[in-house]
Amino acid sequence: MCPAQVKATTDEIVSAARDIIAQSGSAGLSLSAVAEAVGVRAPSLYKRFASRAALMSAVREVALHELASRLRVAQQKKRGRAAVRAMADAYRAWAKREPHLYQLVHEHAAAGPTAAASAATAPVLEELAALAGPDNALHAARLFTSFLHGFVSMENNGSFKMGGSVDAAFAFGLDAMIRGVDRGSR
């Protein structure tokens, strides 16, 4: 008689889960908390997501798009080394602004579609190919992304305890990599 009564859309659920993870980390995501945030009981969430892991995967996708959007904005109107530096700064700034979402993006990277992931890294690849030359483009991309990921991970979880300027270390690392990769200076 009264068949449909949607109280929580898929987008509302993902958005609520995103906010919870952003504030408390992925370990702090409980289905009861998500359900309460969208005005529903926990079992109802299984109408939209097969499991807690599937919901986290959806949040991961959303976070990846947020990061990709920041990178695109940073790249606009810049070329070469300036574009690489601008994107590195944007990458680090987003990771520091959303440490828990950043961590979620990088755990279980093997799962999930590659679409959003490559959308996020494509701009970096273009610039680095120009800098390092086509033969070394992939190697250079892995050097830069490894440094970026490692640096912001260690910064976010407090691994830099030896003093000194962390900002200066980041700039030094970028410059040293650019020097070491640039085919023009070899």
Added chain:
Amino acid sequence: MCPAQVKATTDEIVSAARDIIAQSGSAGLSLSAVAEAVGVRAPSLYKRFASRAALMSAVREVALHELASRLRVAQQKKRGRAAVRAMADAYRAWAKREPHLYQLVHEHAAAGPTAAASAATAPVLEELAALAGPDNALHAARLFTSFLHGFVSMENNGSFKMGGSVDAAFAFGLDAMIRGVDRGSR
């Protein structure tokens, strides 16, 4: 009358927990599994550790010592760039051999004593100071450790999906950083 009956020493508990985490990851560590492995009931573990987190912290310390030992061995009888490369290879090899222990070492780095942590990184710092010069030693150390951590993290969780030789990318990254940091070539 029968006051003492130690069935599980602290070391046995940590060792059992280490093995469980090595096999199933830190999320797979349950106190019931640890208790069963050492022939005891779960509540008894609270005589030795205040919480699950405290037990994990002890395992983290053990893992850090294992890594530090590998780095020391790799450094023996080597100097300069050869020592840096050998330690980088040893670092990556251990991370690939014990991916779950490696991940444990790098989450919650802020907590816990710095003793074992600095023991693990000290040899790397020495060599890099010689390479980059005293003014840039700390910056160079952060560049290298960020690259190492980022690279093996991404390798371990399957982030390198664009083909190509991952070994070659690691060697390229190391060489590019050494080129970019070496004060003699600037």
Added chain:
DNA sequence: ACCTGAACACCGTTCAAGT
């Protein structure tokens, strides 16, 4: 078609009771 309460098998943790 969607939502719900109740139930299930698990957690980490506490504590009084045993020896």
Added chain:
DNA sequence: ACCTGAACACCGTTCAAGT
């Protein structure tokens, strides 16, 4: 002094019952 069973408050997940 150490170990234990029982209990507590939580999980994620399933499912029959409601509308």
